[in-house]
Amino acid sequence: MRFSDYIVFVDESGDHGMDSIDDGYPLFVLSCCLISKRDYMTTVVPAMQQLKFSTFGHDAVILHEREIRKDTGPFAILRDRTKKHAFIQALTDVLERTPMTVFSAVIDKRQLVEHRRRNESPYELSLRFCLERIFYSLRRLGQSNDDEGPLLTHVLCESRGRNEDADLELAFRRICGGDNFAHVHLPFEPVLTDKKNNSIGLQLADLVARPIGLKQLRPDQPNRAWDVIETKLDRDATGRYRGYGLKCFP
Template sequence: MKYYLFIDESGDHGLKTIDESFPVFLLCGVLISENEFSKINLVVNNTKLKYWNNTNVILHSRDIRKCNNEFKILFDLKIKEQFYNDLNSILTSSNYKIICSAIDKISFIKKYGKLEDDVYEIALSFILERTIFCLDELQDCDTLEIIIEKRGKKEDAKLANHLNKLNQVGTFYVDAERMKKYAVKHCFLDKRKNNNGLQISDLLAYPIARKILFPEGVNISYELIKDKFYTKNGKRYGLKIFP
C-alpha cells in the first residue's frame, strides 16, 4: 500500500532573527494511507462545497483564525460555530498519524550556535526517521511519498538534496536499506495546487506549536488531536522537541 507524508510548517525556520513571541519552528507531518486520503479528500471537498459552493478554497490556519479572505464568512458566529464543528470532526474522525518535530530556536543557538541558516532539514530528518519506525509497525506500506509545500527554487533544491542524501545513507537510527524498503520519493507542490493533505498539516501545525510554547495554556484544538500522534511503547514518538 502507498502512504503519503504531507508536511507543512509553523513558525520561521531561520536562525538569523528570533521572534521572541514565537521562538519555535515546527514541522508537522501527516502520515496517511492512499485509501484513507481518498476518504478525507472527499470529506474536505464536501465541506468546501457546503460553505463556498466550490472546492477552490484553500484551508489556511492563519486566514481561518483571522477571518481573512474567503473566511470572512466566519464573522457570522453561527456559521463559524458550524464550520469549526465540521473541521474538528474531520480532524478527529479521520485515520492518520501525526509525526512532527519542533526546534526550540533559542535553546538550539545556545547549544550549537548558528551552525545552519535554517533548521528545516534537521526537523525533517527527525520526522522521516520516525515515519520509518511507524511504517515498520504498520507492515502494509511498500511506497512512501513525501509531499512538501514549495518555498522557493533555492530552498526546494537544497531540501531535495538533503532528502536524496537521506535515501542514500539513511539517518542515525535508520540505515539506507530500511529507507529503500519503502521506495521513498518526494515532490514539492505549490499552495495553489490546493492539496488537501497539505492543508490538514497546516491546520494541525499551529495548535501543536502553541502547546509547546504555552504548555499550561488553554488549547482546545490541541486536545482534540493529541491522540493522533504516533506512539510507540506508550511513548509519544510523534512529537520530537529538539534540543
C-alpha cells in the first residue's frame, strides 16, 4: 500500500450526544482539513510555529478555540485587549495563508429529533458526508489510485476516550467499507491521537469548527473567522460549496 500526497485533520464543535441538547448551541459540527503533505511541512507548520514563538516565546502551546475565546490557560495573557486583537489578527492571517481545503458537516440536533432520527449518531452522519466528499476531491487530484492500487490517505482525529475511540473507529471502517453514498471502498485510515501531541493540523481543524457552526446558527452575526474559512471550502465547478465543502443536515 502506497500513501497519498495528502493528509486529513478532523475536529469537532458541540456535543455529538443526543441525550441532551444545548439550546444555546444545539449543533454538532465536524470539520476536516485536507492539506498536501508538502504544504504542511513547508508552509503550514512553520507559519503556526512562528505565531506561537512570537506570542508565547515557545511552541509548546496548543491552540484551542475555546481557551482562546475565553482567555484561559496559556491564553490568559490575551486578557489585554490590545494583545488579544493583535493575536486574533495574526491567527486570522495564518488561516488565510494556509493552503487547505475544508470539508464540514453541521448537524442540527433539534431537527434530528423532529425528524424522529434521535437514534442516529451526529458524528457518524457528519463523518460519512465528509469522507465521501474528501474521496471525490482526492480523486480529482489524482490521489485515489496509481499503478499499484489505491493510495492510502491517513485521517487524524482527536482521541476522546477508550469507548468513544472504539465507536469512532468502528463507524469509520464501516463507512470506508462501503456504507457510503456510492457504496465503494474509501482508501482512508484513521489515526486517533491525543491533542496533547501538539499536532498543528488538529489545531487548525479545531479553530475551523466553531466558526462554521456559529455562521449557521447566527448568520447575521459578524464572524471574521468564517469569512476566511468560507474561501477554503470545497466547491463544485460553478463555485457552490453547499453540498460540497459544507453539508447542513437535516
